[in-house]
Amino acid sequence: xxxxxxNKSSRRAAPEAAPADLPTMVExxxxxxxxxxxxxxxxxxxxxxxxxxxxxxLEQTLPRDRRSGHDHRRIVTEGDAAExxxxxxxxxxxxxxxxxxxxxxxxxxxxxx
Amino acid sequence: xxxGFDNLKHIVVLMMENRSFDHMLGGLHAVDSRINGLTGNExxxxxxxxxxxxxxxxxxxxxxxPDPDHHFPAVHKQLFDGTxxxxxxxxxxxxxxxxxxxxxDVNHSRKILYYFKPSDLxxxxxxxxxxxxxxxWFSSIPGPTICNRAFAHYGTSFGSVGMNPFVINKPYRSIYxxxxxAGRTAKLYYYDAASSTMEVVNLLSNQPRVFGTYSQFLGDxxxxxxxxxxxxxxNYSDHPGDGGxxxxxxxxHPDHNIRAGEIFIASIYxxxxxxxxLWKSTLLLVVYDEHGGIYDHVPPPACVxxxxxxxxADTGIGVPFAFDRxxxxxxxxLISPWIKKATVIPGPEDAADGRVFEHxxxxxxxxxxxxxxxxxxxxxxxxxxxxxxxxxxxxRRNSDCPLFxxx
Numbered sequence: 002x003x004x005x006x007x008n009k010s011s012r013r014a015a016p017e018a019a020p021a022d023l024p025t026m027v028e029x030x031x032x033x034x035x036x037x038x039x040x041x042x043x044x045x046x047x048x049x050x051x052x053x054x055x056x057x058x059l060e061q062t063l064p065r066d067r068r069s070g071h072d073h074r075r076i077v078t079e080g081d082a083a084e085x086x087x088x089x090x091x092x093x094x095x096x097x098x099x100x101x102x103x104x105x106x107x108x109x110x111x112x113x114x
Numbered sequence: 115x116x117x118g119f120d121n122l123k124h125i126v127v128l129m130m131e132n133r134s135f136d137h138m139l140g141g142l143h144a145v146d147s148r149i150n151g152l153t154g155n156e157x158x159x160x161x162x163x164x165x166x167x168x169x170x171x172x173x174x175x176x177x178x179x180p181d182p183d184h185h186f187p188a189v190h191k192q193l194f195d196g197t198x199x200x201x202x203x204x205x206x207x208x209x210x211x212x213x214x215x216x217x218x219d220v221n222h223s224r225k226i227l228y229y230f231k232p233s234d235l236x237x238x239x240x241x242x243x244x245x246x247x248x249x250x251w252f253s254s255i256p257g258p259t260i261c262n263r264a265f266a267h268y269g270t271s272f273g274s275v276g277m278n279p280f281v282i283n284k285p286y287r288s289i290y291x292x293x294x295x296a297g298r299t300a301k302l303y304y305y306d307a308a309s310s311t312m313e314v315v316n317l318l319s320n321q322p323r324v325f326g327t328y329s330q331f332l333g334d335x336x337x338x339x340x341x342x343x344x345x346x347x348x349n350y351s352d353h354p355g356d357g358g359x360x361x362x363x364x365x366x367h368p369d370h371n372i373r374a375g376e377i378f379i380a381s382i383y384x385x386x387x388x389x390x391x392l393w394k395s396t397l398l399l400v401v402y403d404e405h406g407g408i409y410d411h412v413p414p415p416a417c418v419x420x421x422x423x424x425x426x427a428d429t430g431i432g433v434p435f436a437f438d439r440x441x442x443x444x445x446x447x448l449i450s451p452w453i454k455k456a457t458v459i460p461g462p463e464d465a466a467d468g469r470v471f472e473h474x475x476x477x478x479x480x481x482x483x484x485x486x487x488x489x490x491x492x493x494x495x496x497x498x499x500x501x502x503x504x505x506x507x508x509x510r511r512n513s514d515c516p517l518f519x520x521x
Contacts, residue, residue, distance in 0.1 A: 024387070024517035027240050029380050031520060032373040036175060037360040039352045041369070045181060048131065048259050048312075048367055049351060051277040055314045079363075083308035083353030090307040094322045 039080030118452025118505030131367035132406025182407025250461020253441030265473035269495025273422030289477040299341035305349035380518035405442035
């Protein structure tokens with residue numbers, strides 16, 4: 002066998018590396034510095050205003066010993082709202098750290114059609 | 115059904131806040147003409163009578179201040195101002211005038227027509243172009259957040275067109291309730307305690323077991339213990355983190371930073387993509403709850419009426435509302451490796467093949483996937499389009515999918 006033929010044979014025998022099945026990376030810019038503003042007035046966000054109001058209404062239905070004791074007149078910024086919501090949510094949902102239960106059910110009826 | 119459907123084990127829905135389809139994805143019409151976005155010639159009259167034009171000048175923050183009015187009376191004006199005769203097909207010509215009402219500033223009012231360039235939103239743009247984008251996903255009612263989100267949880271808002279905690283006056287249970295009663299699993303993940311959930315009065319106070327947090331969602335993705343159905347809420351406020359640090363709101367509700375929301379959407383996608391078993395068995399829907407008062411050019415169509423109307427006093431426009439017209443169009447993107455690349459689901463612009471979706475499509479789809487047929491659902495949910503048929507027989511390679519990196 003000539004050297005050329007040997008080389009050709011050797012190249013044919015070497016397994017080709019499978020192309021890596023890698024996703025396409027997409028860069029995502031961060032927000033500009035200074036975007037964070039917990040002092041943003043609550044009056045500028047009707048959604049947050051309503052969320053706070055909903056918690057306040059709910060709180061009025063609770064026994065006195067389960068109420069937050071929070072001074073609602075001091076809720077004037079997003080940060081203030083967050084602090085109140087944190088308190089109320091922790092009270093309503095103390096098990097937030099509980100692990101999710103995995104379904105033991107087989108494929109549902111919809112999937113069997 | 116398809117091989118993709120046979121592999122489906124999890125449905126995940128991420129619902130963002132207050133941005134219209136044209137505002138976020140309208141610029142994609144220039145990239146793919148099948149996407150029913152903006153040509154650049156769309157206008158709305160301002161209060162001087164001059165036509166203000168749509169412009170690709172939306173900013174990430176501080177532009178839409180004050181928060182554009184998106185309550186029922188304002189949206190009624192946005193849709194029907196300039197519509198001759200009794201409101202039939204909305205003219206979509208009242209957005210600039212509606213925004214003017216808030217500050218009486220002509221120049222500022224025109225900004226309600228501004229939209230993002232595709233390059234401004236690398237996450238949303240990439241997902242829309244790589245997976246499936248809906249030309250015809252509409253908010254469920256022409257009004258604000260709470261009643262629209264209710265359609266995603268219950269298939270109805272029980273006659274509410276506003277933001278007051280609504281009274282559940284019909285025996286329609288939440289999709290979480292129905293899933294758990296059927297032995298399935300479901301979770302509503304809110305961001306953290308300080309952001310909490312919008313579902314306070316009904317679900318959090320009555321069914322705290324339904325809830326988890328964003329960090330738990332990430333952990334569940336990693337450990338492969340995601341429930342059958344997950345609904346994710348973004349962070350609704352700028353606030354300090356539990357361990358210190360600054361947490362930016364990620365909901366994209368004006369005036370929160372758009373880029374923070376992009377990062378959040380990317381994190382949800384990356385969490386699912388990062389677990390190969392999860393990636394091949396999960397269908398992710400990224401959708402917005404309502405348009406936030408921001409312009410869109412597509413008239414919301416009429417729909418099957420729901421069975422609890424809103425009174426004239428509740429609507430604030432002097433006439434009752436039968437929930438027989440959808441709200442303004444919102445961005446909606448469906449993600450799965452089983453979805454054909456660059457799928458565009460036609461909307462009302464396609465008379466032959468157009469399909470209309472709304473937030474009741476979410477419980478309708480989850481129920482179709484996981485639950486036995488049940489007639490005890492709202493008329494809107496029973497008539498809502500579902501989206502399981504968009505799963506194909508072919509799973510795409512990873513090299514055909516994105517992965518997002520925050521720089």
